[in-house]
Amino acid sequence: MSLSYQDAYNRLLDSREKLASQDITVLPRQEQIRLLQAQQAVYSEIQAFLIDHMTDRKDRFSILTEKFRHSRRDFQDIRQWAVEASKTGEMVGGLLKGVSLALTLL
Amino acid sequence: MTHSWRNCLLPVLLLFLLCGCGVVTDPRLVSDISRYARSVQTLAKILESHYDDTEALHRRALRDNLDLQFELGGRPEVNIRPLFQPEERSSRKALLEAMTVYVFQLSDALAGDTPEGLIQTGYQAAAKLKNLRADAVNLSHSLTRFQTRELITSLSGFSKILLLPKRNKALARISKRAEPYVRELVILFYIDIGSSRNENRECRYSVSNGFDIRDLNTLDLCEGGLRGLVKNAFEADRITWQQRLNLAMAKERPDPSERRRIIDRIFMLEQARKEEDAVLEATQAALVAMLLAHEALSLDLAIQSGEKSLSARTGFADPVSRFVAEVQGLAANRISVTDRLRSGKSE
Numbered sequence: 251m252s253l254s255y256q257d258a259y260n261r262l263l264d265s266r267e268k269l270a271s272q273d274i275t276v277l278p279r280q281e282q283i284r285l286l287q288a289q290q291a292v293y294s295e296i297q298a299f300l301i302d303h304m305t306d307r308k309d310r311f312s313i314l315t316e317k318f319r320h321s322r323r324d325f326q327d328i329r330q331w332a333v334e335a336s337k338t339g340e341m342v343g344g345l346l347k348g349v350s351l352a353l354t355l356l
Numbered sequence: 357m358t359h360s361w362r363n364c365l366l367p368v369l370l371l372f373l374l375c376g377c378g379v380v381t382d383p384r385l386v387s388d389i390s391r392y393a394r395s396v397q398t399l400a401k402i403l404e405s406h407y408d409d410t411e412a413l414h415r416r417a418l419r420d421n422l423d424l425q426f427e428l429g430g431r432p433e434v435n436i437r438p439l440f441q442p443e444e445r446s447s448r449k450a451l452l453e454a455m456t457v458y459v460f461q462l463s464d465a466l467a468g469d470t471p472e473g474l475i476q477t478g479y480q481a482a483a484k485l486k487n488l489r490a491d492a493v494n495l496s497h498s499l500t501r502f503q504t505r506e507l508i509t510s511l512s513g514f515s516k517i518l519l520l521p522k523r524n525k526a527l528a529r530i531s532k533r534a535e536p537y538v539r540e541l542v543i544l545f546y547i548d549i550g551s552s553r554n555e556n557r558e559c560r561y562s563v564s565n566g567f568d569i570r571d572l573n574t575l576d577l578c579e580g581g582l583r584g585l586v587k588n589a590f591e592a593d594r595i596t597w598q599q600r601l602n603l604a605m606a607k608e609r610p611d612p613s614e615r616r617r618i619i620d621r622i623f624m625l626e627q628a629r630k631e632e633d634a635v636l637e638a639t640q641a642a643l644v645a646m647l648l649a650h651e652a653l654s655l656d657l658a659i660q661s662g663e664k665s666l667s668a669r670t671g672f673a674d675p676v677s678r679f680v681a682e683v684q685g686l687a688a689n690r691i692s693v694t695d696r697l698r699s700g701k702s703e
Contacts, residue, residue, distance in 0.1 A: 255578060256554070270595045275606035283430035286599070290421045290432075293592040297414060300580050300588070301439050304548060311447040311544060317537050318454035324530045325461040328523055 255303070262296045385656050386467045388676045392649055393456075393463040395683040399642055400452040402686055403545060406636060407445060410582050413589040413632075414439050420596045439585060448548070455541055458534060462653075465527055524661040531654040542647045546640050550581015552633050583636050590629035597622050635686070642682040649679035 269289050274282050418436050425432045551559075556576035579587070601618045604610055652675040658664040 274599045275602050283425050283428050286421055286425045296588050300584050305444045311451045314540055315451045315454045318458050328465050328526055
């Protein structure tokens with residue numbers, strides 16, 4: 251558990267609650283606009299805080315992607331075997347053709 | 357050699373080969389892996405859409421605040437920056453694509469030649485050989501190019517039968533090696549989706565590489581991730597609409613229809629918030645089901661290849677069907693949250 255994460259996040263949420271509890275109707279027009287600006291700023295800070303803790307994992311996504319991509323080589327081996335099997339088929343086909351035609355001459 | 361003896365030779369040989377231990381591929385396994393691959397693909401698209409929806413909700417929250425500022429006579433700067441940088445979105449998308457490619461390669465490799473298909477091909481080979489003898493009665497005939505190609509195709513299928521045990525062992529090895537990758541992918545996205553509340557006083561927002569997904573019950577995430585972002589976006593929007601309602605009621609002559617419209621909007625936001633959180637939670641459940649299904653398939657491949665015995669299977673649960681059902685449920689109920697909100701767009 252990271253106490254600092256909870257503390258920092260809770261402080262931001264407290265700011266949001268304090269601003270939300272302000273009665274906008276008693277404020278002069280300019281102060282109403284400032285209140286909305288402050289709420290927008292606090293909201294952006296809250297989201298930036300959460301994003302920071304998500305995006306520090308970017309490297310783990312990239313590293314894992316490479317691991318999946320490496321497994322493609324194993325599938326290439328299987329495809330290669332299938333190609334060789336086809337070639338074997340061609341070779342056997344050639345032999346059989348030769349043998350069968352020869353048999354008909356007998 | 358008599359005709360009838362020759363007619364039986366190839367099919368008997370095929371049956372002998374195919375009935376060998378570890379050669380016959382269980383058609384149920386082929387079907388399971390195919391269904392699994394398609395469901396992974398669908399889940400990947402759903403995951404992508406969650407990030408899109410979170411961005412849309414974020415934009416809406418900021419826009420509604422800016423709208424009210426403009427209405428009050430303010431001149432705010434309109435600068436709505438996205439939550440995620442492009443490289444953060446693309447790194448997640450790349451991982452989902454890599455997983456999708458992997459499962460489809462697994463499915464294609466296994467389903468390429470079913471036993472039924474190969475037996476059929478073998479029979480065709482036997483028939484072609486018969487025809488060859490018949491055609492060669494007239495010595496002036498030779499095999500046409502088409503006949504040659506057909507014969508080779510039939511015989512290729514025959515030789516692929518011999519390839520099956522090697523292929524099955526390789527697939528068992530590949531899926532076993534991929535297990536920790538799938539596990540880590542599930543953990544990464546599970547935590548990325550996060551939680552809409554602190555699940556414990558001693559909660560955490562990240563886990564180390566060695567975390568076991570089976571310990572999810574003890575994970576206790578802090579509020580955060582997509583669920584946290586979505587919750588905050590809805591809350592910011594609700595606060596703005598509450599301000600609107602207060603201002604509307606403070607007018608000399610409050611308009612009842614305007615009041616009702618705003619109240620309806622606030623109710624709708626709360627409903628949409630709950631629904632979106634439920635969908636995100638269900639997506640987390642689908643991720644865990646995806647991992648369990650992969651483990652089951654990996655075990656089945658090991659049994660198929662002869663590396664493990666049937667007794668290795670425990671319980672009667674069908675993790676693949678469960679995963680498929682969870683994804684189908686998500687897809688069926690998937691209405692974009694922006695579509696839900698569009699029904700009562702902010703005026």
